[in-house]
Structure formats: structure tokens, C-alpha cells
Amino acid sequence: MAGHSKFKNIMHRKGAQDKKRSAMFSKLSREITVAAKMGAPDPDMNPRLRAAVLAAKAQSMPKDNIQRAIDKSSAGEGDNYEEIRYEGFGPGGVSLIVEALTDNRNRTATNVRTIFSKNGGNLGASGSVSHGFDRLGLITYPASAGDADAVLEAAIEAGAEDVQSGEDGHEIWTAQEDLHEVAKAIEKTLGEPESTKLAWRPQNQIDVGEAEAGTLLKLIDQLDDDDDVQTVWGNYEVSDAVMEKLG
Structure with missing residues (x-):
């Protein structure tokens, strides 16, 4: 994972999901259906749905799959899911925020708690770690979108608060309430983003280090493998040297 960006290091490593595309598509479909149920089934009229569709496209999810997920909301099909956030601690005192969509709160809570306890972590109470994160909007673009100066200029003009550029791409941060307006403005200059989402950025x-990184990454991978877990955020940083040693 040499050359990983800071953002990719605080979120689950999506490369691990490439071998599990069916499970990944299931999670993306669930988010699309939930987003469509909560608002209009038209991505242009529903910011959350638009973000979910963009995320699905970024993972090469077929258009037919995306449309079926939207249609489920209109037809009243599928289970009713609720959004739940879990907070806990991983090896080395790392703080983790786990976002889930579930139709069975007890099942999900049990699974998440078990994964934490089996991998050197502890599930905490609500609010136990989120105070160390800022809830912000995040728009990501590939490096091919432009050089750092061009992206910075476009982001500033659109009203973004911060930009981080690296060899992996560009991360544009906004106030959470400004996310979709900023995204629309930037899209006019840079084109369609890789993703538009609300994110937890650690303060x-x-x-x-190497001694704890392996266990931490195993914890994160197992959380992400759970069917109900949508995203895992954390305040950890693992160096390229350590990642190379871990293989």
C-alpha cells in the first residue's frame, strides 16, 4: 500500500474489498435504496442518493444494479434499515467510528462488539471517541483531475474549506451543510468526482507501529467484512515502511 494517502489511511482500505465485489455491491445497493427511500428517487433532487450513486459508479457497479436499487425504494421493497454509529478503541489506543445500516440492531451490536474484543479492541459508549473527530463533507478526485494548484483554485472558488492533494488524488473538505452545493460548483470545473460524502476527520x-498495526488492520478488515457495516473511520496513521513489512 505504498503511497497511500492520509484519507485512505483513516478510512478502510478499499483495495481489500476488490476480491469481495458481491458483498460490496450489496452494501452499495443498500445505501442507494435507503437514500432513495429518505428522499426523491432522482439523484439530481436527492443529494444523499446522488452521493450513493457516485460511490457505486466509482466501484464499477453496473448501471442496471444501481437502477434496481433505486426502484426497490419506489416499489416499497426490501427491509427497513436504520443508521447506527458505533464508537470504540483499537490497538495502540486508536479511535474508531463504525457506521452501519441494519435491520436488526441486536445482531449488529453483537457482531461489532465481538469483532472489537477478538482483535485487541473495546467497544465504547456513544460519544466516547467522536469528540476527537470533525464531521465534515468530503469530495474526492483522482490525480488526473488536475494539478494541486488548479484543484485548489477550483475548490476555493466553490467555497471549500480545505484541500489536500497527493499522488493518490485530491481530497476537498467542506462544512457538512455545504457539501452538495460545493460539490456541484466544483463539478462544473473539474467534472464528476470520485465520491461525495459526509466523513469523520480526526483532529x-x-x-x-509494526507491533500493533497488523492487529489493527485485521480489526478494521473484519469490521468491514460484516454485512451491516458501511464504513470504518479511524485516527490512525501507518507508515509506508510498516505497510511494506506487513505485506
């Missing part, structure tokens, strides 16, 4: 990073 401080914890550098995790």
Missing part, C-alpha cells in the same frame, strides 16, 4: 493522528 489528531496516532502513529501505529
Whole structure:
């Protein structure tokens, strides 16, 4: 994972999902259906749905799959899911936020708690770690969208708050309430983004050494493998050297 960006290091490593495309598509479909149920089934009229569709496209999810997920909301099909956030601690004192969509709160809570306890972590109470994160909007673009100066200029003109550019791409941060307006404005200059979402950005990073990094990444992978878990965020930083040693 050499050359990973800071953002990719605080979110689950999506490369691990490439071998599990069926499960990944299931999670993306669930988010699309939930988003469509909560608002209009038209992505242009529903910011959350638009973000979900963009995420699906970024993972090469077929258009037919995307449309079927939207149609489920209109037909009243599928289970009723609720959004739940879990907070806990991983190896090395790392803080983790787990976002889930579930139709069975007890099942999900049990699974998440078990995964934490089996991998050197502890599930905490609501609010136990989120105070160390900022809830912000995040828009991502590939490096091919332009050089750092061009992206910065477009982001500033659109009203973004911060931009981080690297060899992996560009991360544009906004106030959460401004996310979709900023995204629309930037799209006129840079084109369609890779993703548009609400994110948890840590206020401080914890550098995790080789001794604990393997267990931490196993914890995150197992959380992400759970059918109900949508996203895992954390305040950890693992160096390229350590990642290379872990293989």
C-alpha cells in the first residue's frame, strides 16, 4: 500500500474489498435504496442518493444494479434499515467510528462488539471517541483531475474549506451543510468526482507501529467484512515502511 494517502489511511482500505465485489455491491445497493427511500428517487433532487450513486459508479457497479436499487425504494421493497454509529478503541489506543445500516440492531451490536474484543479492541459508549473527530463533507478526485494548484483554485472558488492533494488524488473538505452545493460548483470545473460524502476527520493522528498495526488492520478488515457495516473511520496513521513489512 505504498503511497497511500492520509484519507485512505483513516478510512478502510478499499483495495481489500476488490476480491469481495458481491458483498460490496450489496452494501452499495443498500445505501442507494435507503437514500432513495429518505428522499426523491432522482439523484439530481436527492443529494444523499446522488452521493450513493457516485460511490457505486466509482466501484464499477453496473448501471442496471444501481437502477434496481433505486426502484426497490419506489416499489416499497426490501427491509427497513436504520443508521447506527458505533464508537470504540483499537490497538495502540486508536479511535474508531463504525457506521452501519441494519435491520436488526441486536445482531449488529453483537457482531461489532465481538469483532472489537477478538482483535485487541473495546467497544465504547456513544460519544466516547467522536469528540476527537470533525464531521465534515468530503469530495474526492483522482490525480488526473488536475494539478494541486488548479484543484485548489477550483475548490476555493466553490467555497471549500480545505484541500489536500497527493499522488493518490485530491481530497476537498467542506462544512457538512455545504457539501452538495460545493460539490456541484466544483463539478462544473473539474467534472464528476470520485465520491461525495459526509466523513469523520480526526483532529489528531496516532502513529501505529509494526507491533500493533497488523492487529489493527485485521480489526478494521473484519469490521468491514460484516454485512451491516458501511464504513470504518479511524485516527490512525501507518507508515509506508510498516505497510511494506506487513505485506
